[in-house]
Amino acid sequence: MTDIATTDTHGAEAVLPTPSQTVGPFYGYALPIPDGGNIAPVGHPDTVTVHGHVYDGEGNPLPDALVELWGAAPDGSVPTATGSMRRDPASGGFVGRNGLEFTGWGRIQTDADGHWVARTLRPGARGGGAPYLAVCVFARGLLMHLFTRIYLPGDDAALAADPVLSQVEEGRRSTLVAEEQAPATYRFDIRLQGENETVFLEYQ
C-alpha cells in the first residue's frame, strides 16, 4: 500500500521517495514526440546540431534508448515557455512545437542504429561554469535513469575552470565534451558501460 506520511502544504515532514523502475521496452508509442529533437526555433542563427549513439558494455548501439535534453538559452537564461509537445484537441494528436518559441527541452528516441539527433540553441553560461546541455538517459535494462552533461568544445579556459569538469579525473573529462565535426555540429556518444564509459552525475 502507499503508506507515506503526507502532510498538507505547510508541513515539513519528510516523506520517503517513490522508487525508480525501468522505462521498459514499450514506451515507444507513448513517450516520443514528433520533432522531439527539433528544439531550436526555425532558422535561429544560434542553432547547433548535437547527435550521437548510445552504446552498451559490448559496444553495441541501443535501438531503444530515450535521451532527454534540457538547456539554457544562448543568453544563459532558463527557458520558461511551454509548448514542447503541443497537443491538438481536434485530432487528439501532437501538433509539435510552433517553431517560434524556445522551450529548452527535447526528447529523442534512438533509431534502429542507436543514433539520436537534436537541434537546439547553443546554451549560454550560467554562474561560474562552462555552458552545457543537461542530459537524462532512459532505456530498457536501466533500472534508474542516468544524468550526464554535454559540454561544447571551443572555450578551453571555461572548460578548465568548470566546477563539475574539474571534479572529474582528467582521463575521463573528454567523455563529457562533445566533438566538433563541422561548424555548429557536434557529436556526443553515450557509453553506458565499458571502455570510455561516460561520466554520469548524481545531484545531492
Place this chain on the structure above:
Amino acid sequence: MALTQHDIDKEIAAERDAYEQRVAGGAPVEHHPDRGYAPYRSSVLRHPKRPPVGIDVTKDPELVELSSPAWGERDITELDNDLTRQHRGEPVGERITVEGRLLDREGRPVRGQLVEIWQANSAGRYAHQREQHDAPLDPNFTGAGRTLTDDHGFYRFTTIQPGPYPWRNHTNAWRPAHIHFSVFGRSFTQRLVTQMYFPNDPLFPYDPILHAVTDQAARDRLVAAYDHNLSVPEFSLGYRWDIVLDGPSATWMEEGR
C-alpha cells in the same frame, strides 16, 4: 540451459539477503534499485560500473538542472487523461480510476507538472510493434495518456485494468500488472520514471524488476491502494497512488508553479 524461475528466485533471495546484511551493518536504506541488479538480465550490459560524480547543488544555485521544462494547457488535451475515450468504441476490460498526489521529499505538492502513463491492455498486450506476446490487441485501447498535476499536486486517470504479461527474462517470466509512469518535478534532478502495481498481485514474488527495489518498505510504495471512495458508481474501481519525487530542487515557492 535456459534460466528457470527457480534460478531467478535464488538470485533475488541472495540480493535481498546481501541488502539486509548491509543495512544491519549500518548501511543506509536503499530507496532505488541498484542499476546493476543482475536478476533483471537486461541490466547486465547497460549499467555504468564507475561511480557517479556527485554534484552538491547547494554550492551552485545557477545549475540549469535546478529548473525544469515548463508545461501548460496546450501540451495536453482535455481527454488525454481518459484512456477509455481515445477511440470510437469502448475498450474491453475493467475500468479503473487512478488518482494520487505528486509530492516532493518535504511532502509539498508539485503543481502543474507533466504526468505521462502507458500500459498493456486488459489482455496484457501493448500497442507496440515489437510486442511479441500474442494476446489480442484491442482496437479501442492504445494505453497511453498524460495530464498535468493540479494546484494541489493531484493527477487523475481513467483507464482499464492492465493484464499481466509474459516476457523473456527467463522461462515462464511474467510481469505483475502495472502502469508505467513518467513524471517531471520542479527541477530536472527530480525526474522519475517508475511503475505502479496493484494490491495483492500473486506475481509479486517472482518479478525481478519489482525486486530490483530490494527494500521491502520501498517496494510497497510502488503498490497502489484500493480506495472505495475513488470508485465511481456504476463505472470504475478506484486506486490511490501518491508519487514522491527524490532529488534536490530549488527553493520551493508557495505561489506559482
